[in-house]
Amino acid sequence: MAKVWVYAELNEGKLVPATLELMTRARELGDVEAIALGAGAKAAAEALGKHGAKVVHVNEDAAFDDYLAEPATDALASLHEQGPPDLVLFGFTTDSREVAGRFAARLGVGLISNAADLEAKDGGFVAKVPYFGGAKLASMKANSKPAIVLIRPKSFEASESGGTADVKELSVSIDAGSKRAHIVERVVEASEKVKLEEAKVVISGGRGMGGPDNFPLLEDLANALGGAVGASRAVVDAGWVPYSMQVGQTGKSVRPGVYIAVGISGAMQHTVGMKASKVIIAINKDAEAPIMKMADLGVVGDALKIVPALTAAVKAKKG
């Protein structure tokens, strides 16, 4: 069996969903050893075991929570010295990709990022990587040893396989030289009512919303439907809404039951993050916009008129 490592990402002491999702595939590819670092690592070992990890290497040194990327890189590198794996998996998330990049550079090996699928094939690992907005899939065989692959969130469904992991304390001496990018404060600005990634309905706005002042129209519709509001990169970059709302390649990947794209043309950067939605409804003034070619229902018209009318109709329907 191949030796597979999974970098278990913890956020505020809790496992992030992307980690448990990729466990589903990891356990089919070999014997899984997860690495959990920082506050909550030991508690996370139980869930990791249930999802198929045979071994969980833990270390709860505060440095993993207090300093960005480098202490975690040290931990992976020192475990690697004790015996390299065949494959190392990371979620393609902001925090994990920073650790993955440093780790790969330290080992001097390449990596495959943004993978949507991964299988054992031809004596190695072959990843399917979407490009061209997800319209094409490139099959990439990893050349490096170990193979390092970053998997897009939502590529697999998390499921328990039963089991208990053997918890091992990972001994790692974190060099003082790695305690550099110091997290001195955490500021919470907005608490999401319904999490974008977990919402059954997502309503996203783009440039066609005209300006940030019109986003409350989407909030109203989201509230009526019990959904969450997302956005395209264009309006996030323009500063209309915070990055936490960005849906797309480097924003969030969502696959809700219904995705309503309002005033979004459908640039590939965006569609790769939402094309797996069950039903897509597009509202756009341009009948030729790319989003119209992938929507189950496209409505051509002024978003600022359509959205309030729809909100009223939803409210009437729900009584």
Add this chain to the structure above:
Amino acid sequence: MKIVVTVKQVPDPNSSLALEADNTLSREKEVVLDPGDECGVEEALQLKEAHGGEVVLVSMGPERAKDAIRKGLSMGADRGILITDPQLAGADALLTARALAAAIKAEAPDLVICSTESYDGSTGMVPPMLAELLGLPQLTFAKKVEMNGASIKVHRQTADGYQVLEAATPALITVTAGIAEPRYASLKGIMAARSKEIKQVGFGDLGIERGEPAETIQGVTDAVARKAGVVIEFDGTAVDRIIAVLAEAKVV
């Protein structure tokens, strides 16, 4: 203070992408300085204006990538370095990071600024690799940067707010597009940029190993495409049609 900004020439995000017959992205498109990098250049210029120093742009790409550097120079950066060599064509993230690191190391900057990810690749793998190869701490996803002597403070965007990060320089930071509104190049700036130096560096000048590419492409397939549905005009029945779709999906 010496600031290096990494810049990349990318297909114009405002034009639509096309594929060649061999499934590679068409390179014939209009190319521009990556809009994310424009924000990095702007942030560097603002830091220079506040603290003094020099802003050096480093890029890797074909010779025409000089145009992207020139754009940054016309905004006010002092000089540029272009790493260009056919041997580097199709470089993966690690080779790109190695080449950039070699060129940047020679400059011994106090601060390296990258954008969080490029507009075309959007994978964001080069900055952490570059930080590791340069032996620098990485302060990422910055939406605000403050320099105070030899220390730097960054507001790092997170899903629900931000973190305040601090480190001593030298350091590498990645900046989000929201950090600073890029200035327009003035006519004077455009004229001045013509005489600014762009040093050209080849693979042999870098003293790096090419290494094995990260992956071998075995083939390309079409992803399962979504079928186009119905497109209707917004008229008296459109809202009912939407409601019908929502009802079928059991969300109303």
